[in-house]
Amino acid sequence: MSSRRSHSRHSNASRITEEEINELVSKLQMMLPDAPIRRNSRVSARKVLQETCSYIRSLHQEVDDLSEKLSELLASTDTDSAEAAILRSLLMQ
Amino acid sequence: MHVTKEFKKKTFLKQFLLGLHVSNSISNPISIQQRKNSIKLSADLAMAFARGRTHWTHALITKLGQKEENKSTLKGILGRRYEILMARYSCPLLYQKVQRRKKSVRSYRFSYNAQKRRSSALKGSCVRVSPSVVARNLENRRTKVLKRLVPGGELLNGSALLSEALDYVISLKAQVDMMKSLWRATQVSSSSNVELVPSAPLQKKDASCTIANSEE
Numbered sequence: 001m002s003s004r005r006s007h008s009r010h011s012n013a014s015r016i017t018e019e020e021i022n023e024l025v026s027k028l029q030m031m032l033p034d035a036p037i038r039r040n041s042r043v044s045a046r047k048v049l050q051e052t053c054s055y056i057r058s059l060h061q062e063v064d065d066l067s068e069k070l071s072e073l074l075a076s077t078d079t080d081s082a083e084a085a086i087l088r089s090l091l092m093q
Numbered sequence: 094m095h096v097t098k099e100f101k102k103k104t105f106l107k108q109f110l111l112g113l114h115v116s117n118s119i120s121n122p123i124s125i126q127q128r129k130n131s132i133k134l135s136a137d138l139a140m141a142f143a144r145g146r147t148h149w150t151h152a153l154i155t156k157l158g159q160k161e162e163n164k165s166t167l168k169g170i171l172g173r174r175y176e177i178l179m180a181r182y183s184c185p186l187l188y189q190k191v192q193r194r195k196k197s198v199r200s201y202r203f204s205y206n207a208q209k210r211r212s213s214a215l216k217g218s219c220v221r222v223s224p225s226v227v228a229r230n231l232e233n234r235r236t237k238v239l240k241r242l243v244p245g246g247e248l249l250n251g252s253a254l255l256s257e258a259l260d261y262v263i264s265l266k267a268q269v270d271m272m273k274s275l276w277r278a279t280q281v282s283s284s285s286n287v288e289l290v291p292s293a294p295l296q297k298k299d300a301s302c303t304i305a306n307s308e309e
Contacts, residue, residue, distance in 0.1 A: 025255065045235075059262070059266065060242075062269045063133060063265070067129045067133040070272070070279065073279050074116070
């Protein structure tokens with residue numbers, strides 16, 4: 001298959017096995033937020049892809065919101081106190 | 094995976110802290126929007142550094158470095174390393190990869206070739222024509238959106254794309270968690286006068302500064 005030829009440079013295996021892909025899909029499935037525990041029945045790969053895309057989008061949005069919140073906070077407080085808070089959380093990690 | 098995560102926390106925090114510091118001190122006055130973009134940039138950079146060398150981190154840093162509005166913040170964060178890093182993560186490498194693919198694919202011209210061009214996420218970069226493999230595989234059509242979302246995804250296919258996506262999702266999650274806890278910590282310190290827990294001398298000094306400042 002031509003798709004294999006194009007894989008050869010960029011993936012480790014020149015042959016992408018069905019199992020590899022299924023394994024990756026199930027791992028992705030587990031990462032998604034509302035993955036019910038009884039996932040013995042495999043959800044279709046397409047569904048997983050869709051949910052992964054929307055999940056990535058929501059994560060991007062969260063980063064955006066948090067950046068905005070942090071920006072507002074930093075604007076209103078002193079640099080010192082903000083950095084003190086950051087140091088505190090650093091030490092608490 | 095656990096070891097990677099441990100590294101990630103400390104590296105991320107250090108890098109992000111530096112970025113926040115730079116974002117704060119760039120120029121007064123600065124609009125909230127500008128500071129927000131600067132913070133977002135710091136977060137992404139920190140995430141990429143924390144993860145190490147993967148395809149998506151390379152693509153992400155390249156993308157970040159190409160934007161004109163990011164340059165001053167990047168210079169502030171990276172300092173002397175800026176030149177070196179930007180040389181390493183510059184467009185030509187990606188462009189080369191894309192050129193190679195174009196050659197192998199020249200004989201397969203399909204109508205959705207144009208669609209692929211339009212969906213390329215490397216807009217405004219030195220890649221001018223068809224960005225990636227024109228695939229006849231049905232899977233590629235389905236992963237179209239994913240390719241756009243994952244940095245550097247346009248160049249990957251099949252299991253490589255999926256494993257990159259998995260890695261990217263994990264890192265994004267960690268990034269969001271870190272930022273959340275940071276925000277909470279900053280919020281608490283700025284809004285209340287209550288001295289927070291830790292007993293180390295450094296903490297006490299900072300806490301008293303916080304109290305003094307928040308009363309202004």
